[in-house]
Amino acid sequence: MNIVVQKYGGSSVSDAERMKNVAKKIQSKVLKGFKVLAVVSAMGDTTNRLIKLANEIVQRPEPRELDMLLTTGEQISASLLAMVLNEMGINARSVNAFQLKIITTSDFTEAQIKNVNREYIYQSLEKYDVLVVTGFQGITEEGDLTTLGRGGSDTSAVALAAYLKAPCEIYSNFPGIYTVDPKLYPQAKKLKYVTHDEMLEMAALGAKVLHPRSVEIAKKYNVTIYCASSFSDEEGSYVVSAYENYLEEPTVTGLSADDNQIQVTILNLPTDFLLVNKVFEVAAENNLNIDMISMINDHDKVNVSFSIVESGLENVDKVFNGFLKNVDGTKINYKNGLVKISIVGVGMRKARGVASRFFKAMENIPITLVTTSEIKISCLVPTEYKNRAVNILAKEFNL
Amino acid sequence: MNIVVQKYGGSSVSDAERMKNVAKKIQSKVLKGFKVLAVVSAMGDTTNRLIKLANEIVQRPEPRELDMLLTTGEQISASLLAMVLNEMGINARSVNAFQLKIITTSDFTEAQIKNVNREYIYQSLEKYDVLVVTGFQGITEEGDLTTLGRGGSDTSAVALAAYLKAPCEIYSNFPGIYTVDPKLYPQAKKLKYVTHDEMLEMAALGAKVLHPRSVEIAKKYNVTIYCASSFSDEEGSYVVSAYENYLEEPTVTGLSADDNQIQVTILNLPTDFLLVNKVFEVAAENNLNIDMISMINDHDKVNVSFSIVESGLENVDKVFNGFLKNVDGTKINYKNGLVKISIVGVGMRKARGVASRFFKAMENIPITLVTTSEIKISCLVPTEYKNRAVNILAKEFNL
Numbered sequence: 001m002n003i004v005v006q007k008y009g010g011s012s013v014s015d016a017e018r019m020k021n022v023a024k025k026i027q028s029k030v031l032k033g034f035k036v037l038a039v040v041s042a043m044g045d046t047t048n049r050l051i052k053l054a055n056e057i058v059q060r061p062e063p064r065e066l067d068m069l070l071t072t073g074e075q076i077s078a079s080l081l082a083m084v085l086n087e088m089g090i091n092a093r094s095v096n097a098f099q100l101k102i103i104t105t106s107d108f109t110e111a112q113i114k115n116v117n118r119e120y121i122y123q124s125l126e127k128y129d130v131l132v133v134t135g136f137q138g139i140t141e142e143g144d145l146t147t148l149g150r151g152g153s154d155t156s157a158v159a160l161a162a163y164l165k166a167p168c169e170i171y172s173n174f175p176g177i178y179t180v181d182p183k184l185y186p187q188a189k190k191l192k193y194v195t196h197d198e199m200l201e202m203a204a205l206g207a208k209v210l211h212p213r214s215v216e217i218a219k220k221y222n223v224t225i226y227c228a229s230s231f232s233d234e235e236g237s238y239v240v241s242a243y244e245n246y247l248e249e250p251t252v253t254g255l256s257a258d259d260n261q262i263q264v265t266i267l268n269l270p271t272d273f274l275l276v277n278k279v280f281e282v283a284a285e286n287n288l289n290i291d292m293i294s295m296i297n298d299h300d301k302v303n304v305s306f307s308i309v310e311s312g313l314e315n316v317d318k319v320f321n322g323f324l325k326n327v328d329g330t331k332i333n334y335k336n337g338l339v340k341i342s343i344v345g346v347g348m349r350k351a352r353g354v355a356s357r358f359f360k361a362m363e364n365i366p367i368t369l370v371t372t373s374e375i376k377i378s379c380l381v382p383t384e385y386k387n388r389a390v391n392i393l394a395k396e397f398n399l
Numbered sequence: 400m401n402i403v404v405q406k407y408g409g410s411s412v413s414d415a416e417r418m419k420n421v422a423k424k425i426q427s428k429v430l431k432g433f434k435v436l437a438v439v440s441a442m443g444d445t446t447n448r449l450i451k452l453a454n455e456i457v458q459r460p461e462p463r464e465l466d467m468l469l470t471t472g473e474q475i476s477a478s479l480l481a482m483v484l485n486e487m488g489i490n491a492r493s494v495n496a497f498q499l500k501i502i503t504t505s506d507f508t509e510a511q512i513k514n515v516n517r518e519y520i521y522q523s524l525e526k527y528d529v530l531v532v533t534g535f536q537g538i539t540e541e542g543d544l545t546t547l548g549r550g551g552s553d554t555s556a557v558a559l560a561a562y563l564k565a566p567c568e569i570y571s572n573f574p575g576i577y578t579v580d581p582k583l584y585p586q587a588k589k590l591k592y593v594t595h596d597e598m599l600e601m602a603a604l605g606a607k608v609l610h611p612r613s614v615e616i617a618k619k620y621n622v623t624i625y626c627a628s629s630f631s632d633e634e635g636s637y638v639v640s641a642y643e644n645y646l647e648e649p650t651v652t653g654l655s656a657d658d659n660q661i662q663v664t665i666l667n668l669p670t671d672f673l674l675v676n677k678v679f680e681v682a683a684e685n686n687l688n689i690d691m692i693s694m695i696n697d698h699d700k701v702n703v704s705f706s707i708v709e710s711g712l713e714n715v716d717k718v719f720n721g722f723l724k725n726v727d728g729t730k731i732n733y734k735n736g737l738v739k740i741s742i743v744g745v746g747m748r749k750a751r752g753v754a755s756r757f758f759k760a761m762e763n764i765p766i767t768l769v770t771t772s773e774i775k776i777s778c779l780v781p782t783e784y785k786n787r788a789v790n791i792l793a794k795e796f797n798l
Contacts, residue, residue, distance in 0.1 A: 016456045050475070057415040057479050058486045065485065068478035068493050072471035076449070079467035080456050086464065087457045094467050098497040099542050143498050 001125060003166040004029060007039040007135065007157035011173050012230035013077045014044035016084075022230060023084045025171065026130055030090055035125040037164070039135040039157040040081055042073025047136075063108035067137075067147045071097065074134035074153070082132045092130035097137040097145065102156070104138030104146045111138055111146035113159045121164065133160065151211020158214040162221035171230035174209045176237035179399030180255045185390050188399060191237045194253055199239050201344040201376045202254045215239065243346065251347035251354060252397035257390055258309065261291070261338040262316055263369055263380055265305040266324065267331040275327070276302055279320070283308070286319045292340065292371040292378055305369050307340060307380055335368060339386045342378040343393055349374050361396040365389050400524060402565040403428060406438040406534065406556035410572050411629035412476045413443035415483075421629060422483045424570065425529055429489055434524040436563070438534040438556040439480055441472025446535075462507035466536075466546045470496065473533035473552070481531045491529035496536040496544065501555070503537030503545045510537055510545035512558045520563065532559065550610020557613040561620035570629035573608045575636035578798030579654045583789050587798060590636045593652055598638050600743040600775045601653045614638065642745065650746035650753060651796035656789055657708065660690070660737040661715055662768055662779055664704040665723065666730040674726070675701055678719070682707070685718045691739065691770040691777055704768050706739060706779060734767060738785045741777040742792055748773055760795040764788050 006029070008022050022038075029036050041047075050069050054061040061069075078094035085092035101117035124131055135153025138146045148155050154170060161168035177199070180188040194202075196219035200212055209227050218225050218239060228236025269275060276295070283290050292307040308316055313336045324330050348354050358377050365388060369380040381389055393399070405428070407421050421437075428435050440446075449468050453460040460468075477493035484491035500516035523530055534552025537545045547554050553569060560567035576598070579587040593601075595618035599611055608626050617624050617638065627635025668674060675694070682689050691706040707715055712735050723729050747753050757776050764787060768779040780788055792798070 019456060053475075054479065054482060057418060058482045060486070061482050062485045065478045065481045065493055068481070068495070069475055072474045075471050075474075076452075076468060079464045080453065082464045082467070083453060083457045083460050086461045087459070094464055096467070096544075145495075 001122070002034050003037065003125065003164050004034045004169060005037045005039065005157050005161040005164065005166050006169045006171065007153055008041070008081075008230055009153065009170075009172045010041040010044055010046070010077075012171055013040055013081060018230070019077075019081055019084050022081065022171070023088055023090070025230065026085060026092075027088060027090055030129045036130045037121070037133055037160055037166075038081065038130055039133045039153055039160065040074060040077045041135050041153040042070075043077045043080075046073040046076070064144060067108045067111075067145050070147050071134065071137040071145045074136055078132045078134045082130075085130055085132070090130055091128050092132060093124070093128050094132040094134070095124065096134045097139050098143075100133060102138040102159075103141060104148070106140040106142070106144065106146065108144075108146055110149035111140075113138055113148070113155065116160060116163045118163055121160075149213075151213055154211040154214035155217060158217045158221075158223055158225065161223045161225075162217060167226065168218070168223050169226040169228065170210060170214075171228055172209060173229065173231065174227070175229035175232065175234050176227055177209055177239070177254075179253065180390060180394050181257070184257055184387070185255075185394050185399070188394065191253060192235075193238050193240055193243060195243060195346050196239060196241055197346055197375060198253045198344050201342070201373065202256050210239065250345060251351040252343045252345035252399065253347070254344050255390065255393055255397070255399055256342050256344070257386055258340040258342075259383065259386075260309060261336075261340050261380055262308045262311065262313055263305060263335040263338055264308060264316060264320065265303070265333040265335075266320070267301075267303050267333070268329050269302040269304060269327065271297060271300050271302050276304060278323070279304060282319060282323050286315075288316065288319060292369055292380070294369055294371055307338070307369060337383050338368065338380045339383045339389075340378055340380055341386070341389050341393065342376055343397060344376045345397075346375050348376070357396060358393070361392045362389060365392075400521070401433050402436065402524065402563050403433045403568060404436045404438065404556050404560040404563065404565050405568045405570065406552055407440070407480075407629055408552065408569075408571045409440040409443055409445070409476075411570055412439055412480060417629070418476075418480055418483050421480065421570070422487055422489070424629065425484065425491075426487060426489055429528045435529045436520070436532055436559055436565070437480065437529055438532045438552055438559065439473060439476045440534050440552040441469075442476045442479075445472040445475070463543060466507045466510075466544050469546050470533065470536040470544045473535055477531045477533045481529075484529055484531070489529055490527050491531060492523070492527050493531040493533070494523065495533045496538050497542075499532060501537040502540060503547070505539040505541070505543065505545065507543075507545055509548035510539075512537055512547070512554065515559060515562045517562055520559075548612075550612055553610040553613035554616060557616045557620075557622055557624065560622045560624075561616060566625065567617070567622050568625045568627065569609060569613075570627055571608060572628065572630065573626070574628035574631065574633050575626055576608055576638070576653075578652065579789060579793050580656070583656055583786070584654075584793050584798070587793065590652060591634075592637050592639055592642060594642060594745050595638060595640055596745055596774060597652050597743050600772065601655050601741070609638065649744060650750040651742045651744035651798065652746070653743050654789065654792050654796070654798055655741050655743070656785055657739040657741075658782065658785075659708060660735075660739050660779055661707045661710065661712055662704060662734040662737055663707060663715060663719065664702070664732040664734075665719070666700075666702050666732070667728050668701040668703065668726065670696060670699050670701050675703060677722070678703060681718060681722050685714075687715065687718060691768055691779070693768055693770055706737070706768060736782050737767065737779045738782045738788075739777055739779055740785070740788050740792065741775055742796060743775045744796075745774050747775070756795060757792070760791045761788060764791075
């Protein structure tokens, strides 16, 4: 049995016309002899509307009941898509988390998939060419409905592909994965191949196309994901475990730019790692999302600098000033209006001189923080230099 | 364990305010020491909106998929009501057809309940004071979702009450069951008791408050149903199996008036019952809803007269003229603009002279058709006599 798992996002099934378009894509796979598991999200902004409905009715919706509510969104889109397929003469049926027995942990609103009833799928695919699967949801061992959190339908699709050892195709309104966001750099190239590791590092590029969590599962179970547009037949991008099976690996695969960064620099902290640790504990307790961290230990003083995203400067100031005011000689600085520019590529592991090329290219741009990993270099620059930095780096690394 | 089954219709849970009101009703039962199974319908006109959505997307929605779609409506209202109850500090949870294992036949869109997992209910009620149950739905033995057809939530509630041998309370926007529709006869009295048989005969009175199908189940399993308003604490009406446990039975319990009746009279049919039968077969094939039937066999000719509801005169004419044009000497007449007036009462079985009182009261009103059952007398009269007939009969039988 030749099985393929496909996933269609909310915008791909947001109305009758788009649903028919999706049905045609599924049909073309069926005509090629495939059995299709079509995982769908809720139509358009249904999930947000349901959350709003709950918040209008109660102050703090109970998570178990919220999941009971939210899972209806995918059941609606799945049943409608099955109707469309049936009308086209395709032998299809919709199935929900109960029917597939997608067993998850009981962490309501962010459950993790533990198992899937493969036998049910194989038996159903004997009778039907297409199973339209409700994405984003599962059930606990006790039979309570759960949801998988943001990007949950991607996770459903990749998990099903992993269990069935089937290829996974994820369709959205993005025609693939680009070296740079085309809105930022219109000459950006579409990548034919990109690795799981690169996708995980390129959160900003990837998150729109693929939720990082689904990429983690894909990496763990070695699932190749094909990402393409639901609205055209344009060739998309493959997310693979390694380039070796495909072609010479490029040194730098992609570039991303993340706005709205705040840089916090704490100077002259005593060399007391409990105290340094406390900085990050305080941040976590206050739900500050810390990203880049750089720490330099100079003699008996530690200087720490880190970036924070999605938080107001005022809030950040309140958190750290309160905590540091009793530490003698310590100085704290904030900068906002920064953008994080990163280049990513698994080829950087082997290639030499990437960092030097990076800094040479950026020589006229004021960089306020740098961090690196094996396959990534990131820096913070003032937002007014964003476009210049993107263009310089995209040209330097031929993106 | 003191269990009560309550049912709240779509208009009772149509918005946040009404849902909170329902929650208070449930709370007052819990405070009295009851465990409550609260069966809910979909909010407001959700079911109709979902049907419309399906019809916009496909010409003829596949019934199995339509049920998959429609069952989401009750899951939404059940989860929201459970949230409201939880916020009020009541230990409640929503449960759907999968969780309760409400097993039905696989007649999609009009399935019949076959079984319910009582053990699950008892176990859940050990932990929770309230189970908010999705009405109108079940699952097949194979795990496909089904719906129970019109009035399905009433059916769910009565069936659960029957399985649990618990009392059943049905709340709607009607404060109870009246001798006559108060819109027609404002002096109408609210009945404290009415029997299942009377409810079944008084379709027009009862259907708004209780779906006939649920009354059939209640009659079969001897379930007493309490019908009252979800919006007030006004005492409602009890639907019981017989009056003997309660009080002296009234002769006539209620009066109903059904508009839009067409009377078809076929004269001089040959005495050939295959031919007479054919009349009704043809009607059924053309989806004509035949109600009253009167047939008089005079020598070698049969005269048949019957009423048809919810159909245009033109359509009726087309059906019968086509079929009768080859039967010599047969004459067909139509009358429209008629109303069916009925009086109902199980006491009529014993009481004498009810028919005579009926006809005497109606002596100045032109009656065009009469049929009777053991507990009912119905007649057709021109619509312009409707109010007069209602008033005369209501006074005559003290309704």
